[in-house]
Each structure stands twice: as structure tokens, then as C-alpha cells.
Amino acid sequence: MTSAALEIPRVDLTAQWESLRPELDLAIERVLANGHYILGPEVEAFEAEFAAYCGAASCVATGSGTDALRLALIAYGIGPGDEVVTVSQTAVPTVAAVRSAGATPVLVDVDPYTYTMDPDRAASAVRTATRALLPVHLYGQCADMDPLRRLAERHGLRLVEDACQAHGATCRGVRAGSIGDAGCFSFYPTKNLGAYGDGGAVVTDDERLAERVRTLRNHGLTHDYVHESAAGNSRLDELQAAILRVKLAHLDDWNERRRVLAAAYAELLRDLPLALPRVADWGEHVFHLYVIRSPQRDELLSHLRENGVGAGIHYPIPAHRQPAFSDLPSGSSLAETDRATAELLSLPMYPELREDDLAHVAELIRAFFGS
Secondary structure: OOOOOOOEOOOOHHHHHHHHHHHHHHHHHHHHHHOOOEOOHHHHHHHHHHHHHHOOOEEEEEOOHHHHHHHHHHHOOOOOOOEEEEEOOOOHHHHHHHHHOOOEEEEEOEOOOOOOEOHHHHHHHOOOOEEEEEOEOHHHOOOOHHHHHHHHHHHOOEEEEEOOOOOOOEEOOEEOOOOOOEEEEEOOOOOOOOOOOOOEEEEEOOHHHHHHHHHHOEOOEEEOOEEOOOOOEOOOEHHHHHHHHHHHOOHHHHHHHHHHHHHHHHHHHOOOOOEOOOOOOOEEOOOOOEEEEOOOHHHHHHHHHHOOEOOEOOOOOOHHHOHHHOOOOEOOOOHHHHHHHOOEEEEOOOOOOOHHHHHHHHHHHHHHOOO
């Protein structure tokens, strides 16, 4: 028997807000009482705290994760005539950020188990015009960064991490964002560390890069009313910074809870005809999403939604099949990306998810397969 009235969302942001409400109220009140709303003490404090969390020397907060990627590339002088090797299996903003910096994204295929950049495919895509590698730490797991770092060093390339889904994840003991030359984060509300609006950050040990991004995010301003470039506006506001400071203190606990929930899913679904998330031996997963794989994905998705479960697809249309990017060159076959995007399904995953709700989701999946 199914329970159509039961509603289990893919993510429940209200539950998190309720658990943090007293802390968040105090933080918001602090900003309002201070009266400083743009590039003030909350942003400065958050930047220091998040840099320390990531193990990086500097953090520059931006208006979005997309802008973090775009500004990091521009700050490295990457633009028209340059190529950036990245993946097609990602959220569209990864590829859009490269193009908006003026560079050309060159798309390569992913590892069939982690869905992150295949280092061999990346190596085959490097050409004279290549200036950077842009691996994506997808679904909460880092790409295999050691071979990508060696590839970057061999060819004199910048290694920029898209860590927008990997707050707190590690690769061989090093936290996402501090593995490459720069790491870029999104604080979109559904992220493991999410604001109540848009936000992003660039973290780096390269202080020259950090200073350049600080200038670019604020109209190219270097001194009072002195603008060295015609840059735009991409500033994290004080209210969002204060909210993120509250949440950052809970991030490790939330990530551990996600791992507990992922282990529960794995146990309940282990004998079904599904491909479950594979945790690579090179790092610690933070399960931004819990993504399973099935050739019957669309039918399973309909079954779950008909029974009140907010499952979803990340991402149904890869970048190389998007109308906006149909003209992009590919640096390798993208067959694995096409296969994966036709079969991947995201189950409910958030720290406040109850075990009995998770068990109900698993029961529905078992029923679908007649188990």
C-alpha cells in the first residue's frame, strides 16, 4: 500500500531554519543594529572564518557561485582566445561562467562511477590555447585531483575547483577549495552551506589573485573613487554573511548527518538493481545529493512522485546538449555523460531528514522493483 498523502521533499529548508531560528534572529538583528549592509564587518569575519575552514589563506565573498568562477578566471587573465577544460555533466553555471569570462569551454567526459572529470580525458583535451582545468566536485564528492594537478603543472595551467557542491568535502585529507590554485563556492540556499539568497566565494592561497577578485567584485575599485577597470558588482551582503557565519558552525555536524543518512540508504537499497553512490578512496563525501542510477529512472521517478516523494534529476540535460552551448567544442567523447544523465535520480537528502521517512522512500523503491 502506498501513501499518496505523505510528502517527503527532496530538501526541506524550513526544517533547518526552525532549528537555527534563535541564532539567526540574533545575527540578523546584529546587522540591522549596526546599519552597515555592504562589505562590512560580517563579510570580513565570514571571509576569515571560511578561509580557515577550507584551509586556505584567503577568501573573497561574491554575489554568487557563478560569479566566483567567472571572476577567478578573469583575475587569472583568462578570456577571449583561451580555452578552459571542464565537464558537461554539471550545473549549467559552470560552463556559463567560463563563457561569460570570454573564454571557450572545452567539454570532456566523466568517470563512470564518481561522475567527476576523467583525468585521461582531460589530458587528451589540452591544446595550445588551454589555460585552465576546471574540474567539478559533483554531488558532494571531490574529483580525483592528484592527476589533474600533475596535468596542470605539466602544461603550466591554472587548476580552478568548482566546489559549489562540496563544502567540507576532502581529497586525500585536503578540503575542497584549497586543493587547486583557487576554489569557487556557491551559497545558493540548497547547498550544504546555504544562504537565504544568492552568494559565493573564491578561496585561495594566492593573495594576488584574492586582491584582484576583491577589485573585480566591486566595480574595479582600488581606492576611494578610483576604478582601475570597468568591472561589475558582485558583493555578498552583510545579512547573508551573518547568516552564513551561523550556519558554518554547524556544517561539519550536518555533513556527518548526511553521511549517516547515505549509509542508511545504502543498507536499505543494497540488493536492488541500482547503482548506488560510490565513495572514492581518495576523499570524504559530503552528499550534497544522494544520487542513484537506474535504466528505469523515469518510471521510478514517476512512482516516487506519485507517492509523495520529492525525487529529482540533477541534471537531465548535460551542457553539450543545451541550446546555449550547442556550438562548443568537445575534448573527448561524451558518451558516459549521456548515459549517466539518462539514468541518474536524486533522492531526498538533507540533515533534518528523518530515518522513518528515509525508510519509507526505500520501501517505495523496493516496491517498484517488486522486492
